[in-house]
Amino acid sequence: MSAHSAPATLPDPAGIAYRAAFTPPFWSGSGAVERNIELITWAESIGYRDVWLADRGGVDALTLAAVVLGRVQRIRVGIAVVPAYTRTPAVFAATVATLADIAPERFALGLGTSSERMIEGWHGLSLDKPLARMRETTELIRRMLAGQKTEFDGATLHSHGYQQPAIQSSVPILLAALGPRMLDLTAEVADGVILNLFPLSVLDTIVGHFRDAVARHRRDPDQIEIASRFQVMVTDDAASARNEFRYQFAPYYANPVYNSFLSAAGYPEEAATILEAGRMRDWKRARDALHDELVDSIAVIGNREQCLERVQRYVEAGITTPVLYCLSDDPDVQRDTFSTFAPANTGPSDV
Numbered sequence: 001m002s003a004h005s006a007p008a009t010l011p012d013p014a015g016i017a018y019r020a021a022f023t024p025p026f027w028s029g030s031g032a033v034e035r036n037i038e039l040i041t042w043a044e045s046i047g048y049r050d051v052w053l054a055d056r057g058g059v060d061a062l063t064l065a066a067v068v069l070g071r072v073q074r075i076r077v078g079i080a081v082v083p084a085y086t087r088t089p090a091v092f093a094a095t096v097a098t099l100a101d102i103a104p105e106r107f108a109l110g111l112g113t114s115s116e117r118m119i120e121g122w123h124g125l126s127l128d129k130p131l132a133r134m135r136e137t138t139e140l141i142r143r144m145l146a147g148q149k150t151e152f153d154g155a156t157l158h159s160h161g162y163q164q165p166a167i168q169s170s171v172p173i174l175l176a177a178l179g180p181r182m183l184d185l186t187a188e189v190a191d192g193v194i195l196n197l198f199p200l201s202v203l204d205t206i207v208g209h210f211r212d213a214v215a216r217h218r219r220d221p222d223q224i225e226i227a228s229r230f231q232v233m234v235t236d237d238a239a240s241a242r243n244e245f246r247y248q249f250a251p252y253y254a255n256p257v258y259n260s261f262l263s264a265a266g267y268p269e270e271a272a273t274i275l276e277a278g279r280m281r282d283w284k285r286a287r288d289a290l291h292d293e294l295v296d297s298i299a300v301i302g303n304r305e306q307c308l309e310r311v312q313r314y315v316e317a318g319i320t321t322p323v324l325y326c327l328s329d330d331p332d333v334q335r336d337t338f339s340t341f342a343p344a345n346t347g348p349s350d351v
Contacts, residue, residue, distance in 0.1 A: 256275075
């Protein structure tokens with residue numbers, strides 16, 4: 001299937017339709033690669049069309065993508081997301097060309113600015129001019145993948161004399177976006193957008209803003225993918241699932257980028273508390289600021305019917321690729337959760 005094709009229609013009895021996608025648990029250390037392969041192979045067998053790997057340390061997502069693409073038959077592998085600051089465009093282009101050669105039409109590159117914690121803390125780099133960096137990284141990668149020799153001087157990047165053979169298959173580039181300016185840039189230069197960790201109350205606003213920007217740039221909306229990662233757990237113990245979300249994602253909202261987004265999304269008091277608590281390393285206070293109503297507006301938690309209904313709401317609003325990440329570290333809960341949304345279990349599919 002072309003990376004630019006419309007999402008597969010995978011209906012369940014309630015009428016939900018979506019492109020089935022998931023993110024594995026964030027495994028690292030000895031045996032992590034084989035654990036990923038086992039889960040991804042199983043997911044492919046029940047009809048999943050995509051796996052989106054996270055690049056968050058411990059295991060290199062792009063290296064893992066090469067292994068996965070060599071071991072599965074149909075599934076598309078995406079990265080959500082690689083920080084644009086941690087690799088040069090020439091390194092990106094060479095890596096993407098290699099992955100495209102391993103599995104033509106089955107790789108998608110997701111780029112993001114990441115966060116101050118990762119870029120400045122982990123890598124010792126400066127998170128400067130994120131809009132310019134994303135624009136220039138995307139432009140340079142496209143030129144390199146097209147086989148052009150570089151003569152480029154931008155505000156954040158420079159490249160002269162680099163050239164590699166043009167790739168023969170399509171590799172979509174998706175950009176992670178939260179705020180209006182990054183959504184606008186994505187609508188202009190990318191093949192799709194990757195959303196994450198937004199309250200349900202701003203769903204229609206975000207998708208509407210992005211669609212308006214796509215139209216303003218005179219692009220075909222049917223060729224633009226709208227992906228979003230969702231933190232999901234199919235369970236009858238909602239309280240425990242909410243706590244899992246708090247433990248895993250309170251630190252995200254302590255980062256200025258996500259914190260500002262949470263404030264703008266209608267939760268300024270909660271955002272201010274989390275930011276201050278994060279600075280003080282008071283993670284209990286930060287978790288407490290993610291009260292039940294807020295967690296329930298971000299995560300997809302509940303029984304099978306409740307979770308299916310919630311994802312259907314996202315799909316109806318325009319999310320073409322809901323990427324499901326299970327909050328539980330219990331393998332049985334993970335498989336139950338992913339099985340809930342699998343085409344093989346929810347209805348007929350053309351997989």
